[in-house]
Amino acid sequence: KQEVTQIPAALSVPEGENLVLNCSFTDSAIYNLQWFRQDPGKGLTSLLLIQSSQREQTSGRLNASLDKSSGRSTLYIAASQPGDSATYLCAVWLGGSGAGSYQLTFGKGTKLSVIP
C-alpha cells in the first residue's frame, strides 16, 4: 500500500524567506504527483501537477520537483509572503494505463505560517 509522508507537519518562517516542503512516497511506480494548498475551512486548490515522466514543474514563485527513484518530491516557494500561509498537501496517483483502476493517496500536509 502506498504511503505518503510530509515532513515537517508544521513550519513557521519569516516573510521573504525561501523554503522547501517535502513529500516522500513508498511506491515509486507513480502515475503523477500533485501539490495542493488548503486554506482553513476551504477546499483544496491545485498548485502543480507533475506527470511521472517529468522532473519538475514551475508556476510563478513555486517549483515542484519529482525524483521517482528516491520516492521524493519537493515544493520550493521563493520569497515567501504572508498570503502563502496555508496547509500544503501532496497526493500521489498509482495506477496503470487505459481504463484501469487507480489509487490516490494524500499526505497529511505541512502547515505553513509566514510571519510578517
Add this chain to the structure above:
Amino acid sequence: DAGVIQSPRHEVTEMGQEVTLRCKPISGHDYLFWYRQTMMRGLELLIYFNNNVPIDDSGMPEDRFSAKMPNASFSTLKIQPSEPRDSAVYFCASSGGVKNIQYFGAGTRLSVL
C-alpha cells in the same frame, strides 16, 4: 464556469438519519471524485467515477455509504444510517482526465450527533 459546486455547505443530523450530499462537477470534466477529510485520517479518496461510471469504490468505508452519478452534471453521496464517526468534511472534485488537475468544491461539513 462556477467551479465544482457542493451542497449543502453544512449538515447537522442525528445518528441513524439518512444524509445526502450533492455535487455538480465542472462542465466537460469526465472524472468525479468524492473525498472525506478528518483530523485523524487526513484526506481519503472514497470513490471516483469516469463518464458517470464508478471505477473504484474501495475507499468507501462501509455499506452504509453509497454514491451515484445519474448524469454528467450531478452526483450524490449518501450515508444511511449515519453515525457520529461519519462526522467529517466531504469534498467533491472533478477533472478532465486522471492525468489532469483536480478542482475541488468547497466541501460539506457533516456533523452527526
